[in-house]
Amino acid sequence: MTRLFALVRRFPLVAVTVAIGLVAGVLVASGLEPAARWLISLYALAIAGVEAVRMIRGLLSKQFGLDILAVTAIVSTIVVGEYWASLVIVLMLTGGEALEVAAAGRAQRELRALLDRVPQLAHRIEADGSIVDVAADQVRTGDRLLVRPAEIVPVDAELASPLGGFDESSLTGESLPVDKTAGDAVMSGSVNGPVAVEVVATALAADSQYQRIVELVRDAASSKAPLVRLADRYALPFTAVSLGIAGVAWALSGDPVRFAEVLVVATPCPLLIAAPVAFMGGMSSAAKRGIVMKNAGSLEKLARARTVAFDKTGTLTLGRPVVVGAHAEPGFEHDELVQLVASAERYSSHVLADSLQQAAVDRELALLDSTDAREVPAHGVIAMIGGREVVVGKPAFVGDHAPDVVRRTGESGEAVIYAAIDGRFAGVVVLRDAVRDDAAATLDALRTLGVTRTLMVTGDIAATAEPIAAGLGISEVHAECLPDDKVRIIREAQPRPVVMVGDGVNDAPVLAVSDVGIAMGARGSTAASESADVVILLDDISRVARAVAIGQRTVRIALQSIWLGIAISIGLMLVAAVGLLPAIAGAALQEVVDLVAILGALRAVRAGAAPVPGLDVMPSRRGVPVLPSGQ
Template identity: 40%
Template sequence: MDITSSPPAAHPTTTAGPWRLFVSSRDGLITLAALVAITIHLVLWLGVGLAGWARDWPLVVIVVAGGIPLLIDVLKNAVRTRGGADTLAAVSIITAVILGEWLVAAIIVLMLSGGEALEEAATKRASGTLDALAKRAPTIAHRRSGEDVAVEDIRVGDELLILPHELAPVDGEVIEGHGSMDESYLTGEPYVVSKSVGAQVMSGAINSDTPLTIVATAHAQDSRYAQIVGTLRQAEDNRPPMRRLADRLGAWYTVVALALGALGWVVSGDPMRFLAVVVVATPCPLLIGIPVAIIGAISLAAKRGIIVRDPGMLENASQVTTIMFDKTGTLTYGRPSITSIHVAPGIDENAVLAAAASIERYSRHPLADAIRNEAQARGLTLPAVEKVSEKPGQGLTGEVGGRLIRIGNRKTAYRMDPASEAVIPRTAAGMESVVLLDEKYAATIQFRDAPRLEAERFIAHLPRKHGVEKMMIISGDRESEVKYLASRVGIDEVHAGVSPEGKLDIVTEHNRHGKTMFLGDGINDAPAMATASVGIAMGADSDVTSEAADAVILDSSLERLDDLLHISARMRRIALQSALGGMGLSIIGMILAVFGVLTPLAGAIFQEVIDIGAILNSARVAMHRGSLADFDDE
C-alpha cells in the first residue's frame, strides 16, 4: 500500500533575532537616535559647558524627527482603542515642547519608542496566513493538449496534466496515470494517498513523482482550496479586535494623571506643575514593562517547544472560558486501528480484508492505513485492482479479481442491499467501514482512534485550574466516532460532520459570549483558528495552519498546552505586578509633583527609576525551570 507518513514541514521560526528585529523597525531606530541625541546633549552641556540652543539642538532634532511619527501613531491608536497607555506619553511630549523642556521631551520619546520597538520585535513574523496560502496556490495549469492556461480560465470538463511535484490547480478526477498525492495540507491527516483512474483529486494537493491526467470537475473559484482560502479571508477580516492589557489599564490611568496635573496647575498657577505631573505619570511600566514580560513569556514557551506567533495571545490564553478541540491529532494520536471484523455468513474474513486493503490504497481516508496495516500484520497477499473510483455518496469502489468491492458506511449498505440491515451489527460506536461484494453485504470493519493517555485527566483539569467553563469537540468525522471519543475524555458537547465553514460559524457564535480557544492541526482548521480569541496548532505539519494559529505546539502534547496556559497566567500576573506597582509609585510621584516637590526633570528621573524596577520584575517571567504543567499531579 502506498499510504505513508509525509515528512513534517519545517518548524515555524522567526527569520531574525530579537535584536535585529528591534533595530530594523522604525521605532527601534528612533530609540537608538534618542539615546545618541541625549548623550550628545549631555556632553555639550556637562562636558563642554555650552548653553541654550548650542546644547539643545540634538534634542530638538530627535523630538521633531522622532516625536512627530510617534504622535501620529498615538492619535491613530487612540481613535481605534479609545485611548490607552501611550496617550499620556503624547500629552507629556507636547507639553514639554510648549514649555521648552527639550530634555524631558527627548526622554519621553526614548521611553515611548523603546516600548513600541520592544512590542514590535515581539510580534513581527515572517509572513501572514493569506500570504502563505497565496504562495502555495498554482497560477498556471497544463492542458492535456500541451497548452498552458491561467488557472482561472479552466472550465469543467477540461483535461489537465499535473506534473511531478506540482499542485492540483482544481478539483478533478484522475483519467490517466497512477501515482500519489500529499493531501495533508487540506485534510489535516499526515498521509500521501495513492491515485489511479477514477480517484478524486482536491485542489491544492501536491503530486508526487508520476504525472497524472485529470478531468476538471469544478472551476478554480469553486474548488476546495479556493473555498478554504475564502473562508480564512472572511475569518481574518471579521476577527473581533482585542483591547490590549496596556490600553485597558492606561485608559483610566491617563484620566487620573491629567486630573492631578490640572489640579497642580490650577492650585499653583504654574504650568510646570502640570508638566512635572504628566512626566512622572508617563506610563512606562505599561509601555516597556508589559512588552518585556511578553518577550520573557515567548522565550519561556520556546524552551518548551511552543512557538508563539502572536504575542497578544499570551494576554488571553489564561482567560479563555470556552475551548474547542478538533478531534484527530489533538485529543487522539491520529492512528486508528481495527478492533473487530464482523463478516456475513459464508464470507472468509481474511479474503474480504485483503480485498478491502487492495482498494484502500486509493483512498485519502486515514482508516485506509489501519486496514492495510491489519492485512500486513496477518501476512495477506493483496490482489490486483483493475478499477477504482471514489464518488461522493457512493463510497470507495473497485474491481478486484473480477468482483466489485464497495467500501462505505451502513447507509450505503442499506441502500445497495436492504437485507443487510438485519445482519450489520447494531453497535456503531467509534468508526466503521462496511464492505459490499457485488453489492451484497460482506463485512463490517470497526476501528478505534485511541484517545491520548492524558486526555481525560487534562479535560478534568481545565475547569479546576484554568477556569474553563465549556469544552466541545468540533470535527468533520462521523457522529458516532466523535461521540465515542467525547465519552472517553469527559466532554459533553460534540459537533460532528462539520466543514471548515461550519467550524468558523461555531467559533464566531461563541466569541460573542467570552474568550475562546480552538485547537486543530490542518488547513481545514485554519479559519476557525484565525477567528477564535486564541488559535493553537498542534504540530507543525502545515505552514498555513501554523501561520493561522497564534501559537504552535511542535510535539502535539497536551502537557505542552498546559504549559502554555500556565505561561500565559504567569505573564499576566507578573505584568500586572509591574504595571500596577509602577503606576502606584507614579501616583505617589504625581502627588509630590502637584505640591512642587518634583520638577519635570526630577520627575523624569524618578520615572526612570520606576521603569528599571518594572523591567527587572517583568524579566522574571522567563526565569522558570522545569515544567509548569500540573494536571498529572492531581
C-alpha cells in the same frame, strides 16, 4: 568600537539625544548657558512635533494613545525653563525603543534559538561509499546521509543504522534523549548522540519538520498581539488623571512649574513597553515547551478561553488504532474483506487508512492496485479493484451503494468501517483506538483553569464517540460531523473564546474559524498545522492545558507590569504635586520606572515553568515521568 557604531546606526535618535546633551554640557561649562538652553529646547520641540503628528494621526483614526502626555510634558518643561528635564524626557522616549528591543531580545531567546539552528550542511554517502558535503537544500528523497556525533539532522529521515539516540528538546521541549532503532523516523533539527549514524532522507529540506517549525516561529516572531497596545485601554483615564493632578497642583501652588514637574513623571513609556515584552516572553516560554504560537494574539484569547472542543481520533485518542476483528457477510471471506478494504484505503487520506493497510500486511495479504479510485472527504472511498467496485467508509455512505447494509454497534472505543462489494454489503472491519493516558487529566486541568464547556466534535459515529466522551467527562458530543458541520458548531458555540483542538486534514477548516485553533502537529497534517493558531510539536494532549496556563500567566504578568507602572507614576505625581520632586529628578526617576516595568514583564519568560494543577507529573510517550514544564 564596532559594537558602538552598530548601536548608533540602529538607534540614531538616542545617539543624537546624547550628543545634544554633551554639546549642551560643554556650552554650560563654557559660560554659554543661553545657547545650551536654545539648543536643547529647539531639539526637544522638534521631537515633540514628531510625536504630535503621530498623536494627531492616531486621533484621526479614532485611536486615543498616550502620546499627548509626552508632548505636553516636553512643551511644559521648556516653557517653565526646565530644559534639562525636557532633554531627559526626550532621551526616555527615544531610548524606550532601545530598552524594548533589549528586553524583547531576552524574551525571544528561545524563538531565536530555533531559528539559529536551521541545518545548513549534509554529508551525503555516494554509491561508491565516498562522503560528499552538500547544502541541506540539495538533499533529495532517498539520499543516504551520515550524521556525525552531536550534529543536527539536516532533513526528515529514516534511521538506517541499527541504533541511535537523538536529542529532540529543541523540537518538542522533551529533554530526555530519544532512543531509536532501524526504520524509525528521525526529525530534522534533532541532535545526534555520541555515535555517528546513517539515515535515509524521507523529505526535502523545505518539506521537513524543522523547516515547518522555523516558518511557524518566523510568523510568530513577526506577529503583533492585540494586548501589545494594552496600555491604550488605560490611555484616556491615565491621561485625565495625570492632567488633573498637574492642574490641581498648579492651581493650589500658583506655580506653573508644578504642572511641568507632575507631567514629567507621568510619561507613558513603561505602559507601552510592558505588554509587548511580556507577550514575547510568553511566546518564548511556550516554544521552549513544544508549543508554537503562530500569532501572539492567541495568548490573550487562550487566557480567556471558556469553551474547548476536541476532535477524537488522534487528539483525545492515540490515533494509532489496530484492527481487532473483521465480520464478513455470507458470500464473502474474512481475508477477502480485509484485503479489498485495505487495498481501497491505499487511496484514502483518512487517519484509519494506515491501520487498515497494516492489518492486511500482518495477515500477509497482498495490497491490490485500483484502476479507478476516488475519495469523498469525510465519507469514504470508492475504488475499482480487479474489476470489482469496492466502497469503504461510513454506513450512510456505503448504504448509498448497497441498500442491504446492516448497522453494527462497536464496543466502547471501537470504530466500525463498512464495506460494499459490487453493490452488496460485504461486512465490517472493527478497529480500536486507545484513549490517551493524559486526556482525562488534561480536561480536569482545563476546568480548573476556567474552561466551562467542553465538546467532542468528530466525524466518527455516536456509538464510538459517546463512550469515550463519557469516560473523559465530556457531556456534549457531536458525532458523524462533516467539515461544514464542525465549522457551524464552532461558530455557534458559547461562551467564547472557543478553542478547537484537532490534527487531521478535515480539521483544517474548523481550526481556521475557531477563536484559537490548536493543531497536534507531531503527527498532524500540514493543512491542520497551517490553519491553526497554535501548533503542539510534542504528541502530548496535556500541552493544550499548558498553553492555556501560559496564556493566563502571560496576560496576568502584562497587566501586573502595566498596573505597577501606573501605580508608581501616580505615586511620583503626587510627590511632585506638593513640590518635593524637581523636574530633572522626576525625569531621572521615570527611567527607573521603565526598568521596573520591563523587569516585571520579563517574568513571562518563566510563564510555562510553574506547574499546572493536575499536570504536575505526566508520563512521557516512552513511559518515563517528566517535569510539567517539559524540561
